[in-house]
């Protein structure tokens with residue numbers, strides 16, 4: 001559907017996006033993941049035609065020609081609304097800006113409000129909308145010219161849990177009929193809504209594929225522990241065991257990545273017991289997407305120092 005070929009974007013001699021290549025297939029919901037400053041917004045803006053790449057091309061697949069923007073709807077990270085308008089007035093106004101006839105604009109506004117699930121609030125001022133409703137209106141606005149690809153920049157990151165659920169449900173519905181590429185730095189959202197992920201770090205794509213493929217490639221056994229007191233001190237002691245490949249601390253828990261989980265479990269429990277470490281939590285499991293994210297980001301951070 002859309003192909004990015006060796007795209008680079010340079011600002012003030014710094015590469016915000018570094019030679020990225022990927023293909024967006026029809027009917028897929030793809031999460032563009034990465035920490036702050038990874039290059040997600042810049043990539044989306046270049047696909048949307050709002051920013052020119054310094055080098056490389058964004059192309060319609062299968063030799064398609066014409067203005068790529070006709071095929072793309074874009075929801076910016078911070079959408080701007082005229083808060084004094086009603087939802088219906090706003091969509092009508094946006095449709096008119098897209099040179100759609102008055103009559104067609106009215107019809108389209110009604111249809112889209114219904115499609116994104118805010119028809120009941122169509123005559124309410126946007127200033128009275130919740131965060132989730134505003135994002136739904138923003139998505140409706142992005143769909144005004146009936147695009148086949150929707151680019152959503154951080155559509156749920158700024159929302160409370162109710163708004164987040166609301167918009168994730170809408171995305172779940174939209175992915176039945178459109179191709180979706182959305183950016184997020186929240187891993188749970190990527191795990192929940194997407195078929196595929198593209199993980200960006202410092203302007204480069206460092207991992208990609210279906211969630212299953214990516215998980216399979218990186219999944220290793222891990223043991224999660226929490227103690228009363230200084231977690232760093234326990235982490236240091238645990239690292240000395242030969243079966244430990246590496247450790248990290250996330251959300252007050254020590255994650256211990258191991259080669260032989262059965263041996264590790266027995267030895268660690270015995271040691272904790274013998275030394276009377278004040279154990280609060282112990283769990284045997286496997287790595288999550290969050291662990292992969294941390295690992296990739298840390299590995300690349302280390303590369304930078306070499």
Ligand SMILES: Nc1ncnc2c1ncn2[C@@H]1O[C@H](COP(=O)(O)OP(=O)(O)OP(=O)(O)O)[C@@H](O)[C@H]1O
Pocket residue numbers: 011012016034035036037038039040041042043185
């Ligand atoms: N217009 C600009 N001028 C100069 N530098 C820019 C510009 N836009 C982005 N950058 C820089 O490019 C890099 C990538 O920014 P970008 O906004 O694409 O990242 P992001 O992954 O979307 O981050 P966030 O999650 O914080 O939105 C950052 O270092 C940023 O400071």
